[in-house]
Amino acid sequence: MEExxxxxxxxxxxxxxxxxTVLAERVGLSVSAVHQRVRRLEQxxxxxxxxxxxxxxxxxxxxxxxxxIRPFDPSQPDDAPERLRHLAEIDxxxxxxxxxFYLLLVRVASPxxxxxxxxEIRTAANVTTRTTVVLSTPYENRPPRIADTD
Amino acid sequence: MEExxxxxxxxxxxxxxxxxTVLAERVGLSVSAVHQRVRRLEQxxxxxxxxxxxxxxxxxxxxxxxxxIRPFDPSQPDDAPERLRHLAEIDxxxxxxxxxFYLLLVRVASPxxxxxxxxEIRTAANVTTRTTVVLSTPYENRPPRIADTD
DNA sequence: GGTGAAAATTCATTGAT
DNA sequence: ATCAATGAATTTTCACC
Numbered sequence: 056m057e058e059x060x061x062x063x064x065x066x067x068x069x070x071x072x073x074x075x076t077v078l079a080e081r082v083g084l085s086v087s088a089v090h091q092r093v094r095r096l097e098q099x100x101x102x103x104x105x106x107x108x109x110x111x112x113x114x115x116x117x118x119x120x121x122x123x124i125r126p127f128d129p130s131q132p133d134d135a136p137e138r139l140r141h142l143a144e145i146d147x148x149x150x151x152x153x154x155x156f157y158l159l160l161v162r163v164a165s166p167x168x169x170x171x172x173x174x175e176i177r178t179a180a181n182v183t184t185r186t187t188v189v190l191s192t193p194y195e196n197r198p199p200r201i202a203d204t205d
Numbered sequence: 206m207e208e209x210x211x212x213x214x215x216x217x218x219x220x221x222x223x224x225x226t227v228l229a230e231r232v233g234l235s236v237s238a239v240h241q242r243v244r245r246l247e248q249x250x251x252x253x254x255x256x257x258x259x260x261x262x263x264x265x266x267x268x269x270x271x272x273x274i275r276p277f278d279p280s281q282p283d284d285a286p287e288r289l290r291h292l293a294e295i296d297x298x299x300x301x302x303x304x305x306f307y308l309l310l311v312r313v314a315s316p317x318x319x320x321x322x323x324x325e326i327r328t329a330a331n332v333t334t335r336t337t338v339v340l341s342t343p344y345e346n347r348p349p350r351i352a353d354t355d
Numbered sequence: 356g357g358t359g360a361a362a363a364t365t366c367a368t369t370g371a372t
Numbered sequence: 373a374t375c376a377a378t379g380a381a382t383t384t385t386c387a388c389c
Contacts, residue, residue: 146347
């Protein structure tokens with residue numbers, strides 16, 4: 056990816072609602088050229104969409120935790136991500152190397168809700184869980200440095 | 206937060222570039238009423254901003270890992286998040302309960318870059334690290350269910 | 356790939372209810 | 373808090389380089 060595309064991606068990760076006018080000024084191109092480049096970045100899958108960044112506290116989900124899971128019976132087919140997908144409290148699901156099979160990031164309203172969620176995870180995916188509660192989040196989901204990829 | 210605000214937040218987490226016109230249709234309000242509500246949600250800090258969702262593979266950051274860190278000397282003042290903030294490869298930093306002090310989510314181009322990053326983390330914050338490599342990401346950063354908070 | 360300009364749409368304010 | 377109306381700004385498409 057070349058310089059202008061990197062500048063565009065950088066600007067849109069910092070502010071996903073930037074207008075094409077401002078974007079064009081910032082990268083030194085015409086509005087339509089920028090527009091076309093953004094379209095292409097979206098088509099190529101470099102940009103996968105846009106989201107509002109929300110405060111989980113404001114949404115009454117103040118409790119974040121990591122849940123490491125392991126199958127109760129390792130000989131069974133492993134389809135935990137699909138079995139857990141319906142649980143809206145699960146923010147992210149990572150398949151990991153190491154002792155655990157998956158690492159989940161979950162967000163709930165209270166310890167009681169965390170307890171309920173863990174029970175649901177265990178029964179839905181037939182797994183054991185090891186949970187690490189997040190006490191605070193110094194920073195999260197920072198925009199990546201856009202590297203020289205040409 | 207009441208029903209319409211929840212609908213607005215839900216819609217904007219799903220598509221952060223939705224126009225106020227479409228948003229207004231979707232929640233059954235006039236454009237200006239929706240506009241005002243979004244303003245208020247932003248002011249109240251429910252919505253903290255907007256970002257483009259980028260593909261880390263496309264940005265040449267295909268390797269994701271979790272890095273658990275512990276101070277080498279637990280009697281020293283603990284300011285690891287600040288000491289590590291300048292490392293752009295660190296996506297997120299969580300202060301956690303449990304054996305570790307912090308859990309970092311990092312994104313790098315290669316194992317060699319991960320090795321370099323771990324050395325930087327250790328020297329910058331005077332910590333030991335335990336790293337868990339992510340093999341695949343079934344899902345990540347899913348929009349939260351917008352709860353009934355009234 | 357890029358430009359510029361026209362047409363359609365949307366934004367953002369205002370004032371009334 | 374909501375609405376309708378307005379001018380300003382933006383998005384989107386198109387012909388051409």
